[in-house]
Amino acid sequence: MRLSTVLGIKRTASTSARMVTLGMILFGLLSLGFGVVTFYGLSTGTFVISMSEEPARRGIQLSEDRAFSNNGTSRLYADPQDDYEEATYSYLEIEQATQVDGMYENTNADYMAxxxxxxxxxxxxxxxxxxxxxxxxxxxxxxxxxLLIIIDDLEGNVTETMFMKPDDEVKYYPPDYPVAKHFISDTLISNERISMFQVGQVRKITIFMWIEGYDTHPGMERGSIKVDMKFNLLSGN
Incomplete structure (x- = not known):
């Protein structure tokens, strides 16, 4: 954690703190049972979710609003901000962000939602x-x-799953900090299931991504990351 932080994460810009740029692509592609979601942010800032022929044939649709006012689409776009500083779980405005369809716009938020x-x-x-x-x-x-993935089945059941790379050394997080699932490998973050997705059902999915302030240090340099989120039809479907 940065030494300038006392009992929390520094929220304001500082000339003494290097800005870390979070490069993100969100690109979703469902093809032959496979979907891809990626995060952009450095130069294009564009967030794309798309769906191709096979899942469309199976009736899987995407929308940026619950009413599916566009009758379901094969492509969605959003534009996150380019630069993010540090944040932590307690800074996430989860209730507010999950009530906003599409990109959560908050100039004071150092995270993507x-x-x-x-x-x-x-x-x-x-x-x-x-x-x-x-x-x-x-x-x-x-x-x-x-990364925090919140899936709401809109029937009263909400799952919240956080993902992080395993720490190389002992670190101390606040008592109320959620237990995170560790990345499976250096390149694979997760492999999770959405089971028994019934005809007519809708899932509301909110993705949060941030730079964890309890892990950062004063010598950090600007960095970027590209993450894919792939939706697959479970084998045998």
Missing amino acids: YTFYLRNSGNEMVDLTYNLSIVEVTKGLDEYIR
Whole structure:
């Protein structure tokens, strides 16, 4: 954690603290049972979620609003800010962000939050998995990144899962800090399941991504990271 921080994370810009740039691509592609979600941020700032032929044939649809006012689409776009400083779990405005469809706009928020919807408009129940993978990283930024995936089935059931790279040394987090799942490998963050996705059901998915201030240090340099989130039809579907 940066030495300038006392009992928390420094929230304001400082000329003495180096800005860490969080490069993100969000690109979703469902093809032959596979979906890809990636985060952009350095130069383009564009967030894309797309769906291709096979899952569309199975009736899996995407939308940036619950009503699916566009009748379901194969592509979504959003534009996160380019530069982020440090944050931590307690700084996430989870209730507010999950109530905003699409990109959560808050100039004081040093994290990315994006909400979209997944609907089964087909004729059969399916089981899905999603993989989060690191495609590209510079300056070891993966050591400090946290991802939080919130999935709401809109029937009263909400799951919240945090992911982090295992610490190389003992670190001390606040008592109320959630227990995170460790990255599976240097490139694979997670392999999670969305089970029994019934016909007509909708999942509301919110993705948070931030640079964890309890892990950063004064010597950090600017870094970037590209992460894919892949939705797959479970084998046998």
